[in-house]
Amino acid sequence: xxxxxxxxxxxxxxxxxxxxxxxxxxxxxxxxxxxxxxxxxxxxxxxxxxxxxxxxxxxxxxxxxxxxxxxxxxxxxxxxxxxxxxxxxxxxxxxxxxxxxxxxxxxxxxxxxxxxxxxxxxxxxxxxxxxxxxxxxxxxxxxxxxxxxxxxxxxxxxxxxxxxxxxxxxxxxxxxxxxxxxxxxxxxxxxxxxxxxxxxxxxxxxxxxxxxxxxxxxxxxxxxxxxxxxxxxxxxxxxxxxxxxxxxxxxxxxxxxxxxxxxxxxxxxxxxxxxxxxxxxxxxxxxxxxxxxxxxxxxxxxxxxxxxxxxxxxxxxxxxxxxxxxxxxxxxxxxxxxxxxxxxxxxxxxxxxxxxxxxxxxxxxxxxxxxxxxxxxxxxxxxxxxxxxxxxxxxxxxxxxxxxxxxxxxxxxxxxxxxxxxxxxxxxxxxxxxxxxxxxxxxxxxxxxxxxxxxxxxxxxxxxxxxxxxxxxxxxxxxxxxxxxxxxxxxxxxxxxxxxxxxxxxxxxxxxxxxxx
Amino acid sequence: xxxxxxxxxxxxxxxxxxxxxxxxxxxxxxxxxxxxxxxxxxxxxxxxxxxxxxxxxxxxxxxxxxxxxxxxxxxxxxxxxxxxxxxxxxxxxxxxxxxxxxxxxxxxxxxxxxxxxxxxxxxxxxxxxxxxxxxxxxxxxxxxxxxxxxxxxxxxxxxxxxxxxxxxxxxxxxxxxxxxxxxxxxxxxxxxxxxxxxxxxxxxxxxxxxxxxxxxxxxxxxxxxxxxxxxxxxxxxxxxxxxxxxxxxxxxxxxxxxxxxxxxxxxxxxxxxxxxxxxxxxxxxxxxxxxxxxxxxxxxxxxxxxxxxxxxxxxxxxxxxxxxxxx
Numbered sequence: 001x002x003x004x005x006x007x008x009x010x011x012x013x014x015x016x017x018x019x020x021x022x023x024x025x026x027x028x029x030x031x032x033x034x035x036x037x038x039x040x041x042x043x044x045x046x047x048x049x050x051x052x053x054x055x056x057x058x059x060x061x062x063x064x065x066x067x068x069x070x071x072x073x074x075x076x077x078x079x080x081x082x083x084x085x086x087x088x089x090x091x092x093x094x095x096x097x098x099x100x101x102x103x104x105x106x107x108x109x110x111x112x113x114x115x116x117x118x119x120x121x122x123x124x125x126x127x128x129x130x131x132x133x134x135x136x137x138x139x140x141x142x143x144x145x146x147x148x149x150x151x152x153x154x155x156x157x158x159x160x161x162x163x164x165x166x167x168x169x170x171x172x173x174x175x176x177x178x179x180x181x182x183x184x185x186x187x188x189x190x191x192x193x194x195x196x197x198x199x200x201x202x203x204x205x206x207x208x209x210x211x212x213x214x215x216x217x218x219x220x221x222x223x224x225x226x227x228x229x230x231x232x233x234x235x236x237x238x239x240x241x242x243x244x245x246x247x248x249x250x251x252x253x254x255x256x257x258x259x260x261x262x263x264x265x266x267x268x269x270x271x272x273x274x275x276x277x278x279x280x281x282x283x284x285x286x287x288x289x290x291x292x293x294x295x296x297x298x299x300x301x302x303x304x305x306x307x308x309x310x311x312x313x314x315x316x317x318x319x320x321x322x323x324x325x326x327x328x329x330x331x332x333x334x335x336x337x338x339x340x341x342x343x344x345x346x347x348x349x350x351x352x353x354x355x356x357x358x359x360x361x362x363x364x365x366x367x368x369x370x371x372x373x374x375x376x377x378x379x380x381x382x383x384x385x386x387x388x389x390x391x392x393x394x395x396x397x398x399x400x401x402x403x404x405x406x407x408x409x410x411x412x413x414x415x416x417x418x419x420x421x422x423x424x425x426x427x428x429x430x431x432x433x434x435x436x437x438x439x440x441x442x443x444x445x446x447x448x449x450x451x452x453x454x455x456x457x458x459x460x461x462x463x464x465x466x467x468x469x470x471x472x473x474x475x476x477x478x479x480x481x482x483x484x485x486x487x488x489x490x491x492x493x494x495x496x497x498x499x500x501x502x503x504x505x506x507x508x509x510x511x512x513x514x515x516x517x
Numbered sequence: 518x519x520x521x522x523x524x525x526x527x528x529x530x531x532x533x534x535x536x537x538x539x540x541x542x543x544x545x546x547x548x549x550x551x552x553x554x555x556x557x558x559x560x561x562x563x564x565x566x567x568x569x570x571x572x573x574x575x576x577x578x579x580x581x582x583x584x585x586x587x588x589x590x591x592x593x594x595x596x597x598x599x600x601x602x603x604x605x606x607x608x609x610x611x612x613x614x615x616x617x618x619x620x621x622x623x624x625x626x627x628x629x630x631x632x633x634x635x636x637x638x639x640x641x642x643x644x645x646x647x648x649x650x651x652x653x654x655x656x657x658x659x660x661x662x663x664x665x666x667x668x669x670x671x672x673x674x675x676x677x678x679x680x681x682x683x684x685x686x687x688x689x690x691x692x693x694x695x696x697x698x699x700x701x702x703x704x705x706x707x708x709x710x711x712x713x714x715x716x717x718x719x720x721x722x723x724x725x726x727x728x729x730x731x732x733x734x735x736x737x738x739x740x741x742x743x744x745x746x747x748x749x750x751x752x753x754x755x756x757x758x759x760x761x762x763x764x765x766x767x768x769x770x771x772x773x774x775x776x777x778x779x780x781x782x783x784x785x786x787x788x789x790x791x792x793x794x795x796x797x798x799x800x801x802x803x804x805x806x807x808x809x810x811x812x813x814x815x816x817x818x819x820x821x822x823x824x825x826x827x828x829x830x831x832x833x834x835x836x837x838x839x840x841x842x843x844x
Contacts, residue, residue: 337732354723
């Protein structure tokens with residue numbers, strides 16, 4: 001560490017309402033180094049990346065690139081010009097334009113003031129070949145695979161003379177072979193003096209491609225060092241040790257008869273969902289009064305399976321039984337709701353709420369069939385009773401039921417969505433990310449509600465990226481990795497370490513194998 | 518809880534009030550202004566004229582409100598009005614017009630043709646995922662052309678008194694088309710405000726993905742709104758032919774813009790999920806009063822178009838300004 005680092009981040013602090021996202025974080029990256037940035041969801045990685053890329057401003061601290069302190073007011077565009085380039089999970093490509101146009105967007109080679117197409121395609125071809133990609137640069141980007149689109153992103157970074165490329169979970173949507181290709185490109189660029197910050201949840205990749213690492217937890221730096229001197233299990237320990245634990249909720253009576261049985265659900269990749277993971281032979285069972293937790297990284301198959309069980313997506317093979325009856329194929333959420341399944345979706349704003357519409361509309365929409373007179377008119381008196389019942393039971397804080405749901409806090413919005421599902425009196429309730437983006441007090445309340453619902457005999461599936469949440473809520477935990485179930489654990493024997501091992505280490509890696517149930 | 522805060526202590530929100538009632542206030546001001554300018558404006562005869570004129574496109578605007586609530590649009594209603602009206606008169610004549618209840622043949626044919634065409638357009642939107650703008654832009658020319666083909670471009674005239682009554686008669690002093698408009702607006706209002714269907718339409722417009730995940734049949738709901746607006750355009754086509762005494766191939770040219778303008782001035786969002794029949798009725802009246810008032814003041818029809826266009830833009834501009842101000 002004798003030479004001056006390429007990037008030197010000093011004492012970055014960032015406060016969000018109610019949360020200290022970053023608390024005095026340092027970060028150094030040498031020229032030609034791949035630096036792994038590790039941490040659980042909510043540890044502050046994304047905030048740090050956004051501050052580096054110029055999408056967010058730090059409250060305190062400074063960013064020094066090659067000895068020059070960067071202006072905190074820089075826009076993402078200005079940071080790109082300085083050679084600090086971020087590649088997000090959702091690519092920033094224009095799907096209907098050619099590879100060349102994407103590579104040289106805003107910097108097209110010109111001749112007599114007009115775009116010199118011939119030169120642009122030639123330069124693009126050379127650039128792509130240097131990345132080991134032999135495709136026609138005139139092709140539209142939307143026809144490329146995810147891996148090739150990522151190469152175009154990297155190519156664009158190279159074309160912009162990138163000094164430091166920040167990659168946020170670059171392998172989340174790649175297959176094993178594609179990951180190898182990506183890694184070899186990273187090694188090539190490294191040899192040319194380009195540095196990387198590599199954010200990943202897959203710890204075996206840290207060993208494969210990274211030189212140094214840094215672990216964040218709850219907005220603080222907890223460890224850093226050379227990858228060669230550290231074992232994967234140490235990294236796991238560093239990531240998960242934490243100050244705030246959710247209390248493990250009191251165990252309930254032993255669960256009853258099976259409500260949901262899923263057998264052999266498989267789905268191959270199709271062109272329409274290129275970011276989706278192929279699913280292979282997924283089988284689970286959920287009993288009445290039981291909470292089954294789905295753990296796994298984003299895209300590992302947990303939400304995908306839940307959406308198939310809810311009829312929102314289709315599968316190629318597999319059978320679904322509800323209370324012993326074969327209900328597959330479920331063609332739509334409508335079918336699933338009729339069969340007794342309810343879902344609180346992953347993305348509250350995009351998939352859950354009608355933000356501009358009233359709380360009552362949001363809470364009773366799927367139940368209107370039962371609240372109607374002569375199947376046509378909404379029985380508003382009965383509707384008010386129902387709203388009042390759940391407002392009291394779930395302690396929803398709201399001015400009145402006619403205000404727009406968008407005016408409520410995240411926690412109260414989530415409670416309204418839970419109430420919506422409870423009003424359907426489902427046999428099986430699936431809750432995807434039950435407490436994403438809500439404050440700690442509301443989290444505890446939602447946990448208690450879910451536990452109470454299981455107590456009342458409903459079968460529950462809880463999907464969460466937060467391991468403490470899965471551990472606190474579940475009776476049994478199903479772990480997903482790369483479209484397969486990598487293990488099933490009884491809650492009593494599960495720890496964050498065992499979960500992390502099942503989630504984050506691919507079977508091929510020579511890391512210590514996970515303890516399985 | 519905010520509800521505990523006494524209403525009297527809250528500062529009066531002028532912009533919010535104007536956003537809600539501004540259009541009605543403007544309508545009242547216009548009426549006062551035109552009445553002051555010309556005493557003929559508030560004569561029974563003129564009021565009846567305005568209302569009858571408004572009713573023809575107002576009936577369609579009721580249906581268009583549902584379409585726009587789902588974030589769609591129907592540009593074909595003017596042409597469909599002519600086509601359905603022509604088809605009604607044509608079928609009636611083909612059967613032979615010299616029998617009682619001949620009007621019933623025309624009325625039901627026009628409405629059924631409108632509903633069928635609306636259904637087909639709705640299916641094109643939902644089954645083939647073609648944007649409604651494109652489907653109905655096609656419809657705009659297809660149905661106008663079909664109207665011309667149907668009777669070689671000439672009007673069908675020579676209706677009996679019972680037919681004409683639907684356009685020119687009155688029920689206890691109220692012109693028949695106005696009664697229709699009133700009843701249809703009321704039914705539309707009740708459907709929107711008090712029925713499951715109304716809730717579903719708002720849900721589909723507000724967030725189609727969330728609507729699907731709540732078990733709604735989004736495609737069926739979208740198809741239904743085009744069916745409704747089509748049926749109402751057909752009905753309006755019958756009423757217009759009865760009023761004019763002829764089904765004309767050029768009937769209802771440009772109505773689509775007047776209809777959409779009524780809905781938008783009435784506060785609906787083209788992005789869907791926001792708006793209502795009450796606002797649409799005010800919007801339709803505003804356009805009717807303005808057009809009639811400008812005629813009475815001898816403002817040239819060229820300038821009328823300029824004024825109406827500016828008012829549409831101003832209404833929406835104010836709405837987005839008021840919206841952006843909200844905390």
